[in-house]
Amino acid sequence: MSGRPTPTRPPRPLGELALPVLLVLTGAALLRATVGSDMYLRYVKEGLWPYLVASGVLLVLLGLAGTGAEVVRRLRQPVLRRDASGRGYWRDPSDDYAEAHHGHGHGHDHGGAPRVAWLLAGPALTLLFVAPPALGSFTASRDGAGARVERSAYEELADGPTTPMALEEFIGRSVYDPMGLRGRKIRLLGFVTAGESPETWYLNRLKVGCCAGDARTLRVEMRGARAPGVDTWVEVTGVWRVADVSSDRPVPTMDVGAVEPVAKPRNPYQDAPPAGD
Incomplete structure (x- = not known):
């Protein structure tokens, strides 16, 4: 070598x-x-x-x-x-x-x-x-207004003391079928964000088309009850407050009768109504 x-x-x-x-x-x-x-x-x-x-x-x-x-x-x-x-x-x-x-x-x-x-x-x-949490109050509060909802053919609501309803349906009816909501006691499910004043707060859902990146905010303003903690999931029972609601950025108002904290749903982005009585 x-x-x-x-x-x-x-x-x-x-x-x-x-x-x-x-x-x-x-x-x-x-x-x-x-x-x-x-x-x-x-x-x-x-x-x-x-x-x-x-x-x-x-x-x-x-x-x-x-x-x-x-x-x-x-x-x-x-x-x-x-x-x-x-x-x-x-x-x-x-x-x-x-x-x-x-x-x-x-x-x-x-x-x-x-x-x-x-x-x-x-x-x-x-x-x-380390799994990041689902989107919550930070995302819902960024826009300051609710996402537009499409017009739909709403059926007449069944008789009963309280009607469970998805947030999107409640918002859509407030815009396109307000007469169907008058005097009705409605129960909604969502998570809490702070309002613009101590007397108001918002109930929200984030609905996705494909992934969390395209989530859009559905929100209803709540009045008449103390706000739970931010990001708390609650079922709210109340009555729609009669008012004109914009079809472009709709945020209807509900006069709250009862607020009940609940567990976070399995799928936080699926806008399903709360369970029936």
């Missing part, structure tokens, strides 16, 4: 493991939020559950396959070669195969992701171990 020192084996860059590990972490986070948990409902609508599960399984499988392939490459011993000047260098057997079949090869590895890619593991680890 002419007495020349043998070069040490060059380490494979850690960046090459970044992509498969990130795939595993992201897939595991999706599965944690969907399988055996309702956490995903904080971010997307319920109908996307099967697609999220399938995506999580696929990401985990792809990440494990990539990690396994990289481990095999790291365990494979390169072959010591010497160039024309007698200097030794390590050469992967895969380069010999590529040179024989494609007419070219490389003495070093160009593959893999940069090490900075490991920083992307932060969001995946956050979702995996």
Whole structure:
């Protein structure tokens, strides 16, 4: 070997493991939020559950396959070669195969992701171990007004002492069917935000079309009762206060008769009416 020192084996860059590990972490986070948990409902609508599960399984499988392939490459011993000047260098057997079949090869590895890619593991680890809460009073209070509701053909309300109603229906009726609400005792479900004065507060729901990013605020102004704590989920029984309500940014008012704190619903973005009596 002419007495020349043998070069040490060059380490494979850690960046090459970044992509498969990130795939595993992201897939595991999706599965944690969907399988055996309702956490995903904080971010997307319920109908996307099967697609999220399938995506999580696929990401985990792809990440494990990539990690396994990289481990095999790291365990494979390169072959010591010497160039024309007698200097030794390590050469992967895969380069010999590529040179024989494609007419070219490389003495070093160009593959893999940069090490900075490991920083992307932060969001995946956050979702995996520290689940952010669902949207609440901060989001509902940003606009200061309710989202527009579409006109609908409302059926006549059934007779009864109290009518449970979804917030969107109550708002829509206050705009397009006010006569149907006159004198009716209605029960609504939502979470609390502070009002513009001590005598008022708001009952809110956040309704999503696809995900939390497109959430729109449904809100009703409450008067006649002390405001519960902000973000508290309550059922409110009261009567619609007769007034003209804007169709563009509708915020009707209810004179409150009773307020009952309740548990947060399983799906906070589904504007369902409270349970019947």
